[in-house]
Amino acid sequence: MSYEMIALLMFASMVILLVSGQRVFAAIGFVAAGAALLLYGPGAADLPFNQVFKLFNWYAMLTLPMFIYMGYILSESGIAEDLYKMLHVWFGRLRGGLAIGTIFLMVIISAMNGLSVAGMAIGATIALPEMLRRGYDKVLISGVIQGGSSLGILIPPSVVMVLYGMIARQPVSKLWFAGLIPGLLMAGLFVLYVVIRARLNPKLAPTVADEELNMPLGEKLKLARAGIVPFAIFFFMTGLFVFGYTSLVESSAVGASAATLAAILKGRFTWRLVRETSMKTLAVSCMFLWLILAALAFGAVFDGLGAVKAIESVFIHQWDLNPWTIIIMMQVSFIIMGMFLDDTAMLVIVAPLYIPLVKLLDLGFDNQLIWFGVLYTITCQIAYITPPFGYNLFLMRSLAPKEITLIDIYKSIWPFALIMMLTIALVMIFPGLALWLPEQMRVKG
Template identity: 40%
Template sequence: MPDPVLTTTLLFAGMGLFLALGVPIAIALGGLSIGMIYLFWSPMALNMVPIKAFSTASSFEYLAIPLFIFMAAMLQRARVADDLYDTMQKFFGGLRGGLAVGTIVICTLFAAMAGISGAATISMGMIAIPSMLSRGYGKDITLGAIAAGGSLGILIPPSVTMIVYGIVANTSIGKLYAGGLMPGLVIAALFCAYLILRGWLQPEISGGQDMQRYSWREKVASLRGLVLPLSLIVAVMGSILSGIASVSEASAVGAGGAILCAVILRRCTWTMLREAAEDTLHLSCMIFWIIIGATAMSTFYTAMGASRLIEGLVLGLEINRWIVLIAMLSILFVMGMLLDTVGIIMITVPIFVPIVVALGFDPVWFGILFIVMMEIGFLTPPFGYNLFYLRGVAPPSIRMTDIYRSVIPFILLMLAAVGLCMAAPGIVLWLPEQLF
């Protein structure tokens, strides 16, 4: 067996080189792992790679990933966000910054239905950007609210990212779902408070010059746009948190419910179903290839004893455990700027979680902090996914620098939320303790 220090150095240096050269992360992880297994372990050990790949890809828990992706694709194409936006416009349109607040509320509801970030960001980008800009909202408030609100999709359950994290970390996905709900609502509330404050301080860029008020009759009539989304949220999350269904079973409820929503809204067509299925196939394949490549890497890394080496080094430093935790979160912040979320989970979780448990931290609590850092990664330049989603649907007058500037206050708010959850762990742990 090679020296663990040499293995660690070669593995991470090679991975950094491949990623710098633009090699897809799945190939960088999987290809490098296969080469190192052949050179440092044994050619016979390569038989392990397809066996591990099959056992991983056929895991029942992972079945929830394509089903939740399909649900999000169907909801996006059924234009559920259109009806939600009409409702929020009626209720918040007369408030300074009201449409931005309504956008956050819609993204929060969409997060509780879809489980991925892109669906809300793309849908609200197409709907809200023209509407808000035409009503005098500034670019930074408009773009920042949509990008930040869309990022809630990986924190508020049912989150696809939490499924991957829970399986890799061997942590209850149900507890992670329960733990992510309150922090998600806290972050959404911080966003809304910030936007309302901006509205009062800067009415000229918060719709203050063109506020439209609606009667209560119009507001009540618009509530029908909430019926289907709330029904779907109750069906999916209620079945999970009540213990009626597992996460994978609830994902099937969500996928069927999304089709039913499209049928009720009379927007379901064979073309829509085919396009949603194609999107599901593409995104699921990308995620699973990353999982397979990273599984090969983590198996080799563990077999070489390198993960135990890092754990021993960290625990042997005898420094304050909070400093270790902050260092881990800082590493995740930097990695979120450069790497895919699933790749970060597969690379870091097998190393970080044993250290966290050894330091006496609750694994569910750490899992939520981890997910919030991944949520921040969706907004951090240069490779934040939501930044590119937004660029794809924004009008030509919007520059990439406008999008970069718009998310800075929201990143700071999410970092403040991380600090709040660290200072008051009950924000994360209260609901899991009540339900489980």
Template identity: 40%
Template sequence: MSPFEITGLMFASMLLLMATGLPVAFCLGSVGVLSALFLWGTASLNVLYFSVLNIMNNFVLIAVPLFVFMGYVLHESGIANDLFDAVHLWMGRLRGGLGIGTVAICAIMAAMVGVSGAATISMGVIAVPAMLERKYNKDIAIGLVQAGGALGFLIPPSMMMIMYAFVSGESVGRLFAGGVVPGVILAVLYMIYVGVRCHLQPQLGPAISDNERASWGEKVSSLKGLILPGMLIMAVLGCIFFGVTSPTEAAAVGATGALACAAIRKALTWKMLMETAQKTLNVAGFTALIIIGAIVFSKVYTGLGATAMIKSAIVGLDMSPWIILIVMQLSFFVLGMFLDDLAILFLCMPIFLPIIKALGFDPVWFAIMYVVNMQMAYITPPYGINLFYMKAVAPKGVSMGDIYRSVIPFVVIQLAALILFMIFPKLITWLPDLLFG
């Protein structure tokens, strides 16, 4: 069998196993190990073992559990409640104001947490019931929280970007800088959509009643809840962007700072510390299993020479590089409906990155477009993770059909933004070039 045929058989076997409900990490790992045994015998297991060991010892990966821990500590310390209270006081009198403010909170939480689930769950528990209670349209209320939660992929510090840097060898700092402007643009587009639609159709997002409106003194007082998270965000990103520390060391600064914030708020208890440590271990362990499975799988088809053959075949085609780029983006979108973002990263990037570089495209620009695609994957039926997060915390009366329907406008916005970033690469590359040259 040719390398192409073996690689196709491996992917087909993986998808077949996934259809049985087996976790993706075990689907990848088992197909990779069995393929290696079939192709090269038991000696190949030693090669796979040392490959995994070498990669898992990478210093960059230490940032993942540290940033996750930081996010969970901030989440458990009640900062999300303070943020929503401030938004309620400042934005509630506008049509759609609570929705617009909730998107802003999701963006702030993305800059504090770096993962999608925390903002989606927090705002699903806090903001969705509050908006529904004030007669907000159900689709807008749950849709904007899911889309806003996915900003954690794009706004630094992003776990996805750390993993991308680990796979590609790109600078974490450049990737973080590349995500800032697109993240802000997407958040603003969500806000504009909610604001315009609620202005044209006031019944979809009515303003709060007169007796709920706050005085200027109450509004100013509510801003104190922004001080601690604002200082922590600036400390972490400032350490990275200005070269004070490496991203991994900045993650340690963030974790320590989050503990300090919790202590100042008198929320740092032994019980909270144990719960956040357990949640961090669960997320980090799950991530490590996917990485190991994907490494084993990708090492086999790389060892077959399939990666080099695909690169040579595609680069040698008499086809516009832009067509090849668009096909890659479409493949990310389709795979994102069924596969975990990390699995897509480890399976596709060994093939796609050499092609992108050979075609002369900016690798940071390509990376951010991949991350935007993974944002869409997290809210795209049937298997978008944020859809299930929302179902887990949504009030009674919110069906899975409601959740699926609610994300459609936001997927369209994300797709429009992706096209915008493709047409105007400087939206992504301007800040990295400014900060890092």
């Protein structure tokens, strides 16, 4: 059997296992281990051990549990809820103000956690009931929460970018800086969409009654102090990192410690909080470690077969495709796969093929893998909210009240998916949106 056929069988076997509902890391790891043993014999048993040592020698991996812990403790201790109350007071008088405040909340939660799940849970449990009670359109609400929560994997600290950086061998700090401007741009486009919709149809987003917003100045200042805590933690953590006082790992430890201290000072640091936060942090961290390990093993076998060289030969030499045509084909394939697979499965499936190919293309600028990481991450956001199997769609259905149906949820996401596609197009046309900030930053470690 030819090496090309073996590579095709590996790829097909992995896809079949993923579609059948197997756990992502188990499906990928099983195919990698099985192919290695069949091709190289018992000596291939060393392959996963080599990948383990490679994984554990990567210092940036220590940031994963730190940032995940920080996000969960701010969420579970109610500090994020205080932040929403503050935004509610600030934006309540604007047409669509609560929806705009919710998007800002999602941006801040994204900057503290790096996971879509945390933003979705906070938005659905805190913001959604408040907006429904005030007469907001349920389709608009659903779209705002799903679109806003997806920002968690683009705005730093992004856990998905840690995964991409590990597989693509790129600095996580540069990836995070690269995602910041596109992430804020996308959030701004979300806000602009809400403002325009609310202007065109005021019934979709009524203003909050003055009686609810009229409160003594002392109470407003107290609420502002409570809401400022997450801002202070984020800017303190990132400020030390940006100005070179701490490395990436040290900065994550600062963030985790500051979040713990905030919970203690607010009198919300309990044994139950520690237990729940630790269990969730451990579960998510282990999941990502297993995924990266499986991806490294699969990539080692796949690359050893010469599959990357075969793809390069077909696209560049035989078909003579323009580099930008290849990039567009990659993005289209991401969007199609995103309708059926989650972000980590998408990355592991295509990383052994796409990442080496992007490195070879002549696009006319440096840091192409950093730039491509931003494109991949934005496409992951589309994957989270597109039918039929978008992860956030089903999470939203499980968290939303009965009056928000699955049809409402499906209808709500299309404007936000189109805005994400527009952001992808802008980053492709203007690569500087992703590359300017990493080139300006000089960070420790």
